[in-house]
Amino acid sequence: MVASFGTPGPNHEPRGTLTIPLNTKLSSGVSIRVDGNAETILHLDHCGRQGCRTTFEISDGLLQSLQSGKALHTTWQGIDGKTGQLQFDLQGFKAAWSSVAIAR
Numbered sequence: 001m002v003a004s005f006g007t008p009g010p011n012h013e014p015r016g017t018l019t020i021p022l023n024t025k026l027s028s029g030v031s032i033r034v035d036g037n038a039e040t041i042l043h044l045d046h047c048g049r050q051g052c053r054t055t056f057e058i059s060d061g062l063l064q065s066l067q068s069g070k071a072l073h074t075t076w077q078g079i080d081g082k083t084g085q086l087q088f089d090l091q092g093f094k095a096a097w098s099s100v101a102i103a104r
Contacts, residue, residue, distance in 0.1 A: 001051070001074065001086050005058065005066075006100055014058035018042070019051040020076050021084065028077040030054055034062070034069035034090070067094040 002019040009015075020030055026044050033039040040062070042054040058066070066072065072088040 014063055016058050017055045019053045021051050023079050024052045025077045025079050030076040033073050034065035037065055
């Protein structure tokens with residue numbers, strides 16, 4: 001699984017991309033949440049050789065949670081019905097995001 005965050009495009013709007021394993025039940029999407037905050041369901045854009053991808057806008061609230069949170073939790077369902085989960089440590093995210101903002 002891969003997660004990336006940045007400000008692509010001419011408007012420099014914060015966006016994220018998650019790539020999850022193949023054999024994911026596409027209609028279920030992927031859910032994300034930071035620490036104990038509310039869960040957000042993201043729709044998958046497409047699947048390729050490296051996995052299934054979603055690209056999403058990062059709201060001000062989500063960005064604040066990512067900067068102050070401890071972990072980003074992701075959950076998806078495989079076509080076999082099994083639930084996949086992965087947690088990303090957010091230590092250092094705030095400093096890394098600051099460097100992205102400066103580069104704009």
